Amino acid sequence: MVAAASGTAYAVVVPTTAPGPGSWAGAPSAALDVDGGFVVAYRVRTSEQRGSATFVGLAPDGEHLTPVARLDK
Structure with missing residues (x-):
């Protein structure tokens, strides 16, 4: 999962769990605390x-x- 850090710079916030097709981290939702x-x-x-x-x-x-927190399938 990639997030904009500042301006046009980006950072990987959550890497995939494994290389290759079908492995990803994403579909984020965020709110201010x-x-x-x-x-x-x-x-x-x-x-x-x-x-x-x-x-x-x-x-x-x-x-x-x-x-x-982790919520399993």
Whole structure:
């Protein structure tokens, strides 16, 4: 999953879990938290398991994401 860090620069916030087709991290949704950071929900998929998991993470600076919850399929 890629997010705009500032201006036209981008950063990989969540890498894929495995190389190759069918593995990705994305479909993000974000909201501001009370401290001015972001709460981000995103999905992770592997080629072996569709809809592997949904994660919720905190990104105080919008770029460095710390997962805080995992919801399995």
